[in-house]
Amino acid sequence: MPSASSVQSTLADGVRAFASWLNNWWRIVELGARLLTLALSPSTYTAAYRQALLRHVYLGAAPSLVGFTVLTTLLSLVVIRIVLVTSVSYGLTQYALEMVVRVLVLELIPLTAALFAALRCTIPRAAEVAALRTNSADGAWNADNDPMRMQVLPRVAAGIVCALLLAAISCGVTLLLAYLSIYGFTSAGFPAYTRTVGHVFSPGVALVFGLKIAAMALAVALLPLASVLIAPARPGELTSAELKGLVRMFFVILLIEGVSLVGNYA
Amino acid sequence: MTTDHEDPASPPVRYLELKAALLLALLVALISGTALYLMYARGVFEQTQRLVLLVDDSEGVRVGMDLTFSGFPIGRVRGVELSAEGNARILIDVPRKDAHWLRTSSMFTLVRSLVGGATLRAYSGVLTDPLLPDGAERKVLVGDTAAELPILVASARELIGNLNRLAAQDSALSASLDNVKTLTEKLNGPQGALGALVGNDIDPKKIAAALDRVNTLLSRLDGMAAKADTQVLGPDGLVAGSRATVVQLNAVLGDARGTLKKVDAVLAEAQTVAGNVREASTDLGALRGEVDATVRKVESLVDEVNRKWPFAKDARESELKLK
Numbered sequence: 368m369p370s371a372s373s374v375q376s377t378l379a380d381g382v383r384a385f386a387s388w389l390n391n392w393w394r395i396v397e398l399g400a401r402l403l404t405l406a407l408s409p410s411t412y413t414a415a416y417r418q419a420l421l422r423h424v425y426l427g428a429a430p431s432l433v434g435f436t437v438l439t440t441l442l443s444l445v446v447i448r449i450v451l452v453t454s455v456s457y458g459l460t461q462y463a464l465e466m467v468v469r470v471l472v473l474e475l476i477p478l479t480a481a482l483f484a485a486l487r488c489t490i491p492r493a494a495e496v497a498a499l500r501t502n503s504a505d506g507a508w509n510a511d512n513d514p515m516r517m518q519v520l521p522r523v524a525a526g527i528v529c530a531l532l533l534a535a536i537s538c539g540v541t542l543l544l545a546y547l548s549i550y551g552f553t554s555a556g557f558p559a560y561t562r563t564v565g566h567v568f569s570p571g572v573a574l575v576f577g578l579k580i581a582a583m584a585l586a587v588a589l590l591p592l593a594s595v596l597i598a599p600a601r602p603g604e605l606t607s608a609e610l611k612g613l614v615r616m617f618f619v620i621l622l623i624e625g626v627s628l629v630g631n632y633a
Numbered sequence: 634m635t636t637d638h639e640d641p642a643s644p645p646v647r648y649l650e651l652k653a654a655l656l657l658a659l660l661v662a663l664i665s666g667t668a669l670y671l672m673y674a675r676g677v678f679e680q681t682q683r684l685v686l687l688v689d690d691s692e693g694v695r696v697g698m699d700l701t702f703s704g705f706p707i708g709r710v711r712g713v714e715l716s717a718e719g720n721a722r723i724l725i726d727v728p729r730k731d732a733h734w735l736r737t738s739s740m741f742t743l744v745r746s747l748v749g750g751a752t753l754r755a756y757s758g759v760l761t762d763p764l765l766p767d768g769a770e771r772k773v774l775v776g777d778t779a780a781e782l783p784i785l786v787a788s789a790r791e792l793i794g795n796l797n798r799l800a801a802q803d804s805a806l807s808a809s810l811d812n813v814k815t816l817t818e819k820l821n822g823p824q825g826a827l828g829a830l831v832g833n834d835i836d837p838k839k840i841a842a843a844l845d846r847v848n849t850l851l852s853r854l855d856g857m858a859a860k861a862d863t864q865v866l867g868p869d870g871l872v873a874g875s876r877a878t879v880v881q882l883n884a885v886l887g888d889a890r891g892t893l894k895k896v897d898a899v900l901a902e903a904q905t906v907a908g909n910v911r912e913a914s915t916d917l918g919a920l921r922g923e924v925d926a927t928v929r930k931v932e933s934l935v936d937e938v939n940r941k942w943p944f945a946k947d948a949r950e951s952e953l954k955l956k
Contacts, residue, residue, distance in 0.1 A: 421649055421654075422646065422649055422653070424653045424656060424657065425646060425649055425652050425653040425656060426646070428656055429652065528656070528657065528660060531660055531664070532656065532659065532660045532663075535660060535663035535664055535667065536659075536663065538667070539663060539667070561670075561674045562674065562699070564670075564671070564674045565671070565673075566697055566698075566699075568671045568674065569675075569696070569697050570675075573671055
């Protein structure tokens with residue numbers, strides 16, 4: 368039987384862990400607010416900042432576009448084919464397009480785009496920031512160079528743009544593939560197709576869809592960087608901070624997905 | 634193109650600003666294009682007119698569902714609300730370009746199927762009727778498959794119950810089948826169908842014996858028939874005799890015919906005699922009249938003599954008697 372002191376110490380450890388967890392989240396929110404303030408400040412947009420922003424946006428999004436588009440095309444074709452064949456075998460072809468749009472465009476593609484943006488853009492950028500902080504002796508990470516504005520904000524903005532761009536392109540490609548798979552290379556099915564898409568994207572669903580993509584983009588752009596920044600700038604701690612950032616990111620993405628499902632189907 | 638703060642490991646990018654601007658422009662174009670397409674798909678840019686359908690129960694009707702005409706969507710449900718009478722009011726926006734399919738005589742149905750949602754359909758029988766006005770209210774005919782299902786299940790249950798009663802161990806059908814089995818066993822037995830008909834083992838033997846006797850009788854009848862044939866149709870048979878008799882009878886009839894002719898002549902003469910007698914009778918009548926007149930004259934003469942007879946003492950005694 369555990370003694371009262373051990374129970375007390377366990378409780379105290381739990382309370383301390385919870386307080387630390389809350390403190391970390393608060394620091395992430397605070398960092399996000401600082402970055403938002405910087406992004407909304409006109410004085411931020413100097414020539415040097417614009418150069419850094421454009422460079423990070425391009426280097427973050429462009430290399431992923433072709434690969435992700437090919438990946439999305441393959442994934443979409445497979446899922447669309449499965450849905451079509453299944454619906455034909457059950458005599459429910461009139462629901463095939465709606466199901467494709469709901470499954471792929473509303474649920475799978477935004478999630479895939481966010482994860483892909485995280486893997487190809489924001490997590491490597493977080494590692495870069497961690498390396499800059501660790502090797503601050505080279506002069507890139509010191510107070511004189513305003514690292515939050517010149518190093519962090521462009522990378523977060525690039526992550527957001529990357530996630531949004533990948534989601535937008537993949538949704539467009541999926542909608543196009545769905546049309547071609549169902550109607551073929553003809554424009555005759557466009558009115559019916561448009562009507563079905565309009566059915567799916569009711570105002571509530573469209574709002575949830577937009578908020579979900581924006582929230583996921585923000586999560587994958589901010590959380591890996593913020594997890595690195597709130598951790599102490601010691602080499603041994605940074606790897607742990609990157610892992611914590613990944614866990615936080617997946618947790619938030621899961622939360623966003625759950626909330627969107629509740630908003631759409633509850 | 635590089636700045637003081639960029640990663641020295643990254644290579645310089647040519648036309649960085651242009652490429653980045655293109656990416657951002659692509660993002661803006663995709664987002665705005667998607668938004669515009671969704672607004673177009675939702676019918677935001679369409680000119681519509683309102684149609685209100687009234688129904689007792691709006692179950693299955695959801696906002697955004699189509700109103701179809703001949704399988705083509707011509708309207709979209711924009712809302713469902715309760716009326717003051719407690720009915721459901723289905724508010725439908727019909728695009729102006731499709732509104733000409735709806736006429737004042739159009740019928741509207743709400744069909745709830747087992748698979749999939751409910752469907753709203755419009756039927757316009759007479760397309761020359763006036764157009765349906767904006768804001769028109771129409772009643773909806775409801776066809777509910779799900780509501781008919783319990784009735785179907787109840788009927789099926791009743792049918793299954795009847796089948797169970799038919800198939801039960803002590804049912805009439807089972808008893809009938811047992812009887813059929815017994816019958817077929819008897820049919821397959823040594824007595825065959827005869828045993829099944831009479832129901833015991835003794836009567837079939839009697840019937841068989843009777844059949845034997847009938848056979849014997851028939852053979853004797855065959856012999857009798859042969860004999861009768863000889864006696865009737867043979868050379869000295871009844872038929873030949875009858876033929877001779879008929880010839881004789883013809884002769885007798887000829888004689889009779891001659892006799893009858895003679896009788897006819899006698900009768901003609903008798904008729905003549907009768908005519909003469911009738912004339913004689915007429916003459917006798919005249920004669921009798923004359924005799925009667927003579928007698929009356931004699932009687933009157935005698936009466937005159939008796940009155941004038943003076944010597945008679947007793948007139949009554951002495952009167953002359955004519956008779």
